[in-house]
Amino acid sequence: MPLIETKDGPLWKRRTLKQSLTRLFWWMLGLTVAAFAWKLISDKTNWFFVQSAPKEAADIGSRMMPPDWSYMDVLWIPVWETINIATLGTLIAMVISIPVAFMAARNTTPHPLARAFALFITATSRSVNSLIWALILVFILGPGVLAGTIAIGLRSIGGFSKLLYEAIEEINPVQVEAIEATGASRLQQIIYAIVPQVLPTFVGVGVFRWDINVRGSTILGLVGAGGIGLQLSGSINTLAWTQVSMILLVILLTVIISEWVSAKVRGAII
Amino acid sequence: MSDTNSQTPSYSDYWKRPPFIKRAWLRWLLIVGFAIYLAVALGTMDVDWQRAWEGLPRGQRFIQAFFPPNFADNRGVVFDGIMESIWMAISATIFGIILSIPIGLGAARNLAPSWVYFLCRGIIASSRSFPEIIMAIFAVKLFGFGPFAGFVALSIGTIGFFAKLLAEDIEVMNASQAEAVKVTGSSWFQWINYAIQPQVMPRMIGLSMYRLDINFRESAVIGIVGGGGIGATLNTSFSRYEFDTTAAILIIIIAIVMVLEYTSGYLRKWVQ
Numbered sequence: 358m359p360l361i362e363t364k365d366g367p368l369w370k371r372r373t374l375k376q377s378l379t380r381l382f383w384w385m386l387g388l389t390v391a392a393f394a395w396k397l398i399s400d401k402t403n404w405f406f407v408q409s410a411p412k413e414a415a416d417i418g419s420r421m422m423p424p425d426w427s428y429m430d431v432l433w434i435p436v437w438e439t440i441n442i443a444t445l446g447t448l449i450a451m452v453i454s455i456p457v458a459f460m461a462a463r464n465t466t467p468h469p470l471a472r473a474f475a476l477f478i479t480a481t482s483r484s485v486n487s488l489i490w491a492l493i494l495v496f497i498l499g500p501g502v503l504a505g506t507i508a509i510g511l512r513s514i515g516g517f518s519k520l521l522y523e524a525i526e527e528i529n530p531v532q533v534e535a536i537e538a539t540g541a542s543r544l545q546q547i548i549y550a551i552v553p554q555v556l557p558t559f560v561g562v563g564v565f566r567w568d569i570n571v572r573g574s575t576i577l578g579l580v581g582a583g584g585i586g587l588q589l590s591g592s593i594n595t596l597a598w599t600q601v602s603m604i605l606l607v608i609l610l611t612v613i614i615s616e617w618v619s620a621k622v623r624g625a626i627i
Numbered sequence: 628m629s630d631t632n633s634q635t636p637s638y639s640d641y642w643k644r645p646p647f648i649k650r651a652w653l654r655w656l657l658i659v660g661f662a663i664y665l666a667v668a669l670g671t672m673d674v675d676w677q678r679a680w681e682g683l684p685r686g687q688r689f690i691q692a693f694f695p696p697n698f699a700d701n702r703g704v705v706f707d708g709i710m711e712s713i714w715m716a717i718s719a720t721i722f723g724i725i726l727s728i729p730i731g732l733g734a735a736r737n738l739a740p741s742w743v744y745f746l747c748r749g750i751i752a753s754s755r756s757f758p759e760i761i762m763a764i765f766a767v768k769l770f771g772f773g774p775f776a777g778f779v780a781l782s783i784g785t786i787g788f789f790a791k792l793l794a795e796d797i798e799v800m801n802a803s804q805a806e807a808v809k810v811t812g813s814s815w816f817q818w819i820n821y822a823i824q825p826q827v828m829p830r831m832i833g834l835s836m837y838r839l840d841i842n843f844r845e846s847a848v849i850g851i852v853g854g855g856g857i858g859a860t861l862n863t864s865f866s867r868y869e870f871d872t873t874a875a876i877l878i879i880i881i882a883i884v885m886v887l888e889y890t891s892g893y894l895r896k897w898v899q
Contacts, residue, residue: 371821387721394718398774401711401855406771413769441668484884485877488760488848492865497686499678506672549644556647576760579852593764609756 421602428603432588436607438502439584442577443570443615446509450517451563457514458521465525465547475518483515487573491582505582509570517566524558525551561623568619575608585611689870696878697871701864705876708850708860709883715774715781715849715856716842722778723785724835730786731793732819738797747790755787759845763854774855781842781849788841792834793827800826829895836891843887847880 361368372380459465461475491508498504528551536550578586585608592600648654698705733739733747759780766776800823808822850858857876864872 390717391721394714394721397711397714398718398778401773402775403771403773407775410769417765417768437671441672444664445668445672480885480888481881484844484881486844486848488851489861489877492851492862493689496865497682497689499675499682501675501678502672503674503679553644560647572758576758579760589761605757605761608761612756 417598420598423599424603424606425597425599426603428600429607432585432604432607435578435585435588436611439574439586439611440571440615442502442505442509442574442582442584443567445506446574447513447563447567447570449506449510450513450566451559453510453514454518454521458518458525459547461518461522462525464528464530465551475522479515479518479522481515482511482513483519485512487512488576488580491577492580495581500581500583502583505574505577505584508577508582509574512573513566513570516569517562520562521555521559524555524562528554557626561626564619564622564626568615571615572612575611692868692870693874695871696874697869698875701860701869701872704860704863705857705872705879708857708876709879711774712843712846712850712856712858713883715777716839716846719778719781719846720785720835720839720842723782723838724789726782727786727789727793731790732797734790734794735797736794737802738823747794751787751791751794754783755791759784760848760852763849764852767853772853772855777846777849777854777856780854781845784845785838785842788838789831789834793831796827796830797823833891833895836887836894840884840887840891844880844884 361370457475457478460467460471461479463472466472466475487508490511491504494504494508498507532554533546533550536546541549574584574586576584576586576589578584578588579590581587585604589601589604589608592598592604646654648657730747730750733743734751736744739747762783763777763780766779770776770779804826805818805822808818813821846854846856846858847861848858850856850860851862853859857880861873861876864870864876
């Protein structure tokens with residue numbers, strides 16, 4: 358922090374000239390990128406449609422009111438399906454993540470190559486959105502809940518094993534040593550020294566992931582993979598706006614409740 | 628453990644791991660409840676096993692059609708789509724963060740008066756209410772097909788994410804630094820800029836990279852509902868059975884996400 362001597366006494370500044378210039382450079386670079394990105398998007402936009410957006414929003418909004426309450430009779434089963442997709446998908450991911458996470462953690466991996474392989478699985482699973490997984494699986498397994506469940510499972514493996522292997526790497530090694538000193542085998546060390554330490558994380562992450570998956574499974578129906586998204590896209594395509602608002606309301610409630618449950622459970626564990 | 632010790636005066640040579648949930652009734656309630664749920668869920672799951680079984684050999688052929696990935700044939704379209712996704716993600720991240728800063732400041736309990744607090748928390752809650760893709764469906768309805776709709780949807784998603792984390796970070800900041808700057812007689816803006824901004828900045832830079840990563844991943848699916856970007860190209864390649872191109876697009880997406888992830892990890896280490 359430089360002090361500049363002026364005739365009125367020393368003046369305090371937060372940054373040196375060089376620091377200020379570096380910052381200015383980064384700001385300019387950022388602004389240029391932003392302006393360029395904006396120009397590319399604006400070139401591909403039909404501004405006539407954008408101008409009419411407020412009018413259209415008001416129009417759709419008025420058509421959505423009031424929500425079609427009676428449509429709820431049809432929605433119970435899709436909601437149930439949506440929650441099942443999320444829960445079963447999370448379970449699949451949890452089971453598969455255990456070996457992957459133990460392979461990926463530096464302190465438990467059997468071989469560096471196994472670690473690289475596990476990290477590759479983690480990254481691939483995380484990079485591909487569950488909707489794309491669903492798109493592929495609907496092709497193979499046919500439309501329905503099964504494709505959605507497996508899609509959610511495949512997408513969750515990455516996020517799940519990443520958090521789990523980080524937890525395994527951060528365990529207290531003293532406990533492992535203590536168990537090892539009793540003459541325990543490698544497997545016994547894992548069961549008695551590592552598992553108890555990461556179990557709270559495992560359950561916590563599972564519940565957290567479940568909450569994310571409930572959100573994710575509400576939209577899988579857009580590509581035919583079951584759940585309430587199927588009704589949503591159907592109602593939008595037939596312009597049944599009162600049904601759409603009812604579905605949105607139900608999705609909102611489902612998401613809020615699942616978030617609440619997950620927060621409660623995690624609060625109880627941690 | 629203590630139970631066995633109190634019952635037997637000499638030390639027992641038998642030891643059992645303590646259960647994860649200590650209250651027995653709760654443990655059994657959870658186990659039984661979950662078992663019933665699983666049975667009902669699996670029982671009501673309407674799966675056409677025959678269709679799935681028939682699909683397996685088809686799936687094998689389908690996976691084979693992915694290889695080798697074809698980067699060449701549609702490279703013009705794929706390149707345009709990827710570029711659109713990248714620029715969409717960048718501009719939505721920048722725009723979303725610019726909007727998030729005032730909202731995040733307003734949603735911090737220790738900065739804002741209560742009516743601003745509730746207003747800003749309301750904005751955050753409503754922008755987090757729906758998945759980005761549902762936002763995108765409506766943005767496409769309102770603004771027409773193309774990247775602008777995706778940009779709007781991703782910006783809204785960014786606000787919910789960034790403003791919430793910014794507000795939470797400000798709420799747990801070190802209050803004495805803020806006080807120290809305040810007693811110098813600083814104005815409100817000076818106070819924000821010299822006492823609060825330096826405390827939250829490192830984490831925010833990391834988070835903005837992370838959000839860019841999320842936005843890019845989301846932009847890959849927003850195209851499925853017409854919001855522009857690589858998702859549209861991906862969906863087209865699917866419907867045209869050009870699976871080798873699909874594979875190429877997926878590989879490119881995975882590669883870009885990995886690059887973004889490493890950059891953000893590196894950047895976070897560097898700023899902290």
